[in-house]
Amino acid sequence: MTADAGLPGAYEGMLPADLVLVCGVFGNITDEDVERTVDFCARSCAPGGAVLWTRHRFAPDLVPQICTWFEERGLTREWLSAPESEFGVGVHRLTGHPTERPGPAPGERLFTFLEPA
Numbered sequence: 621m622t623a624d625a626g627l628p629g630a631y632e633g634m635l636p637a638d639l640v641l642v643c644g645v646f647g648n649i650t651d652e653d654v655e656r657t658v659d660f661c662a663r664s665c666a667p668g669g670a671v672l673w674t675r676h677r678f679a680p681d682l683v684p685q686i687c688t689w690f691e692e693r694g695l696t697r698e699w700l701s702a703p704e705s706e707f708g709v710g711v712h713r714l715t716g717h718p719t720e721r722p723g724p725a726p727g728e729r730l731f732t733f734l735e736p737a
């Protein structure tokens with residue numbers, strides 16, 4: 621399908637999912653948008669489902685904070701690429717209860733890509 625991936629409505633009828641891929645996104649958006657998108661990915665997982673995500677390791681390295689954001693939402697770190705790799709790749713699985721925080725408001729965007737520097 622072709623859709624704006626930053627709009628939660630684009631995923632209607634697909635969730636919850638056993639596998640959520642968010643690749644090539646976290647390195648192109650603000651930290652605030654990353655946290656909002658982590659939250660949406662976490663709540664998009666079926667019980668036992670996993671999120672596979674990527675983020676570059678350039679300073680400031682946000683990978684540890686992304687792990688924390690997933691883990692605060694009941695997902696367990698299943699795999700993380702080595703810190704010396706240029707790219708961060710992680711797999712977090714929903715092993716706890718889904719988050720009870722409120723989800724995005726109607727029409728709220730998850731993220732907007734930043735213009736290249």
Ligand SMILES: C[S@@+](CC[C@H](N)C(=O)[O-])C[C@H]1O[C@@H](n2cnc3c(N)ncnc32)[C@H](O)[C@@H]1O
Pocket residue numbers: 623624625626643644645733
């Ligand atoms: C860094 S590339 C990653 C491509 C692929 N997911 C990967 O990991 O190889 C980011 C892609 O997201 C697209 N993109 C940017 N904003 C988007 C949006 N709101 N909805 C869907 N795609 C978007 C860009 O045009 C670009 O093709």
